[in-house]
Amino acid sequence: MKVYFHTTPNPFKVALMIEELGLAPEIVPIDTRKGEQHTADFLAVNPNAKLPAIEDDGQAVFDSGAILLYLAQKHGQFLPAEGAAMGEMLSWFFFVSSGIGPYSGQCVHFTRVHTDSDYATNRYTKEIARHYKVLDERLGKSEWLGGPDYGIADIALWGWVRAAGFVMESQGGLSNYPNVQAWFDKVNARPAAAKAGDWASKFEFKAEMDETAMRAMFPQNF
């Protein structure tokens, strides 16, 4: 298996899943600030030009949510097979995939990249705070995000909570969400989380957000 990786939240979900499953894929770094997500070779794997993506037995799978579901089903782990438990796990998994992730991304965009729209800044800072409040209430009542057992909802969330201090810096990061913080500490205590976190030190990615990076990541502005 090949895993296409960058040290950003969605790829870290896949890093944790891989480490939880004890797999040893080839990790292929794709430097998005250099524009490597737009090469023909990478577009053949992910036509959406974003990370993460995998190739497994010749099958390309892209989008972090799709990859987690694919691996959970393939290995029969981290997703209840049917019934109410599956419904509960999938509800929270998609709450992360279609809520926490996109709203975190837009919050960063409108608090750090384009700060000239008060409307957008207000909308996304408030929406990410609202999403974290929903999470905090859930984690005050449930052992794990997706139910009584650790699963893909937790694995997906970990990728984004790692970045919460940055995403919500002006709002105090996780300090307003004690149940999310306690959950994060519990996931970080898992050996797989430590191993997945180490993926960050395996590669050196470009740090500057220069014009090449802006053109590669926000092409709609040029």
Ligand SMILES: N[C@@H](CCC(=O)N[C@@H](CS)C(=O)NCC(=O)O)C(=O)O
């Ligand atoms: N829905 C996609 C979103 C992927 C995504 O936005 N990835 C970011 C990193 S977290 C990326 O590749 N950004 C580079 C770019 O947009 O050019 C997923 O969950 O995999």
